[in-house]
Amino acid sequence: MPHVSADDGVKLYYEEAGSGLPIVFVHEFAGDHRSWEPQLRHFARRYRCIAYSARGFPPSDVPEDPTMYGQDRARDDIRAVMDALGLDTAHVVGLSMGGFATLHFGFSYPERARSLVIAGCGYGAEPAKREQFAREADAAAQRFLDLGMEEAGAAYAVGPTRVQFQNADPRGWAEFRDQLREHSALGAANTMRGVQKVRPSLYELVDKMRTITAPTLVLTGDEDWPCLEPALLMKREIPTSALAVIPNAGHTINLETPAEFNALVADFLHAVDAGRWPERDPRAVSGDILGSR
Template structure:
């Protein structure tokens, strides 16, 4: 299996296609396989790269809590690119991966051709952050103790921002639930506690975001309640950014509406590459 060495973990990756590099970063409740519809579409013209985050097999699942967190999320993305000798790539991320994509753009703008953070921002509003963090700690402990058996998976799959997938695409939802059941309880729990539950609020990055000029397309479903307001705010502070709001869509926007997601992202990437996504 191909692995990229990162700090404290080996990161498993796969690639398909040729062309400009396009790196996909997955969400908490999924893994590298969630990008299959995108890889099949974009690998016709791009070198598509996906990887399993630390804590998600076949990447390593460290048992040291100190080896999880937002800093490692960015380091792992950089590690994959550097291992493959790629100096610069388009970066697409969903949810937890969208958060990492934004932080990647802040810390490594020279490595980002563009950013597509999708469904990013849950738990960021300051009035929600304390409750969000407490919930992450409790859920993380449960995952470590119980794994994804029964209750936790069902609760996730039927949550207010996930049920849309089941209604639109029952087969796709069933496949998502099967993948979820295969995740490491330890890896998911430590990720929940020390990445999700200890990460910054996106609002804390306002000064850095106002200076970041990487071309950015924000993508969010209009039924993704925890993320809509944060994305509207991001649109107001990022100087080189557009916002795509997908109607009647929840959190897993790339799974719910793959054709629309692929179309919007493809148009954005083309505009950036033609030098037409300009400031002002």
Template sequence: MPYADTKDDVRLYFEEVGSGTPILFVHEFAADYASWEPQMRYFSRSHRCITYSARGYIPSHIPDSADAYSYQHFRDDAVAVLDHLKIPAAHLVGLSMGAYSALQAGIQMPKRALSLTLAGVGSGFEKERLQGFRDQCMAHAEEFEKGDPDVVAKVSGMAPGRIPFLIKDPRGFKEFYDALAKHDVQGSAHTQRGFQRGRPPLYEFEDDISRLTLPTLIIVGDEDDSCVEASLYLKKRIATSGLAMFPKTGHVLNLEEPALFNETLERFLVQAEAGRWGARDPRSVRP
């Protein structure tokens, strides 16, 4: 099995397929490397596609300490996969937790990113909801550690932002839910405490975000209540960003609407690679 090693000796399982300009797919909390299969199959026709399981997600290594699950670890892990494959820069495509990590990589190491795709990003963004979000993360971690069968799926799989997927595509949702039920409970608990609860909200990086010049695509479902405001926030502050909102869609964008997601991402990549996805013309901004 192919693995990339991180600076703190965590082994990350990855898969790659295709050739051409590289795309690195970075998964959400309730997923793993396999959740990008609809994108790996589609984009490998024209690109070199890489997907990996984050630390704490089998078959990657599961560190014992919660201290090994900070947002900085997840950010650096994405770059560690690129380093292992000797890829100088790639299009970074992330969903939720993966979008946050892609954004952080773009802020801290912009030369490693050809572009950023930030889908379903920003849960816990609103200041008045932040403490409630963090308390919920701690409660979820404690629930995971009770060890009940399928606990991660029962707690995270039925979150409000995932219900549109269940209603729209019960068969696809069952596949998603069954995969989630196999997650390692300790890795999930550590991720909730370290990454989800510990990561700073987006507005704490406002100056850094406003300085971004990478081509950036923001995607959000109109029924993903936790991420709509954060997506609008990023659109207003990243001059080189575009925003796509999927109708009647929740949080699991790439699986709930795979064809629309692929079409939207492909149009963006074509323009980004052609140098046609620039900053907004100041003349188009309302005074």
């Protein structure tokens, strides 16, 4: 099976399909490289598509040491995949945990990002919810260790922003749930505590967001409650960004609403590749309501 080495030697499993300009897909906490199958089948017709499993998610390595996990490591693992595959630049598409890593990649390595798609990004970001999120993340990690993924993973799959997927596509949701139950309990716990629980709030990253130069598409479902306000924040602060909201959709939008997700991303990528993606006109943020002065 193909693997690349991260900067610290952790082996990351990847799959690829297609040829052309590269797209790197970065999965969410409840997913892995398989989560991007609807996107690989669609975009591989015109792009070189790469999907990898994050550290802690087999067939990638599952480090036992919790210090081997972190937001900066997740960001740098995107770069490591690109370096190993000889990609100077790439479109980077991330969902949730992968969306956070994509955002950090965008302001840390601007010369490597052809564009950014930041989807379902915002869990635990709102300042008033930080302590609650940390408690829930710690409790979820302990459940993975105590109960195992068969039981704890099945419960995680029916969270308040997952039931939309279950209701819309029971068969697809069942596949998602079953793949989640195959994850490593140790990898899930270490990722939850080492990445999710302690990553910086988006509201602490406003100055860095303002430096992003890559064309950026922010995506969210309208029932992905923890991500709605953060999506608006990113739209306001990233000068090259657009925001799209998918109606009646939860968190797992690339699987729950693949047609809508793929269409939005495809239109975005086509505009970027044609050199037609705009940077915001400063007059759009003057502070006036009517602009009649």
